[in-house]
Amino acid sequence: MDVHKHGPTILGPHDGAAGFLGTIGVRWLIDAKDSGDHFALVEHPMAPRALAAPLHRHSREDEYSFVLEGQLGALLGDDVVYASPGDLVFKPRAQWHTFWNAGHTPARILEIIAPAGFETFFREVVAQGGVTRIPPADFSDLCDAYGLEMQIDSVPDLVRRFDLRFPGTPL
Numbered sequence: 001m002d003v004h005k006h007g008p009t010i011l012g013p014h015d016g017a018a019g020f021l022g023t024i025g026v027r028w029l030i031d032a033k034d035s036g037d038h039f040a041l042v043e044h045p046m047a048p049r050a051l052a053a054p055l056h057r058h059s060r061e062d063e064y065s066f067v068l069e070g071q072l073g074a075l076l077g078d079d080v081v082y083a084s085p086g087d088l089v090f091k092p093r094a095q096w097h098t099f100w101n102a103g104h105t106p107a108r109i110l111e112i113i114a115p116a117g118f119e120t121f122f123r124e125v126v127a128q129g130g131v132t133r134i135p136p137a138d139f140s141d142l143c144d145a146y147g148l149e150m151q152i153d154s155v156p157d158l159v160r161r162f163d164l165r166f167p168g169t170p171l
Helices: 119-127 136-145 152-162
Strands: 018-020 025-030 040-046 055-058 062-069 072-076 079-083 088-091 097-101 107-114 148-151
Touching: 018 119, 025 119, 040 119, 062 072, 072 088, 079 088, 088 097, 097 152, 119 136, 136 148, 148 152
Parallel strands: none
Antiparallel strands: 018 025, 025 040, 040 107, 055 097, 055 148, 062 088, 062 107, 072 079, 072 097
């Protein structure tokens, strides 16, 4: 969908390519080409108690998580926050963070990524079968290519601390 070339477009609730990252789902709604590289929009469906990712930080983009349903938990630096439907969580670039489904029912968030580009990281992860199937050296190279730092060793503590599951299960 290129809004600059095709005019108005409506995506229905089941439109857009979708995949599983090995932890949570992803559905691509707006890519870099659609927004002139300004932002990307993806939906993340999350199974109950699913940890989305290890602690990580982006060097190139900010993320904004808008909760559609369920409860989102997030660790932003040293702060733990919880968000409900209608809430927006800002995750600025260079800040260590992670997020998870904090409830016992499925959750869905819209993730705005600005500027665009990082949505392609998700495509590469899905194409390789999800994070649990990518060899560690290859995953490290992929993270480097997108200016992403990951603290893989943070997963056991996050799982214990917040009573989470990692990897997740598809919805």
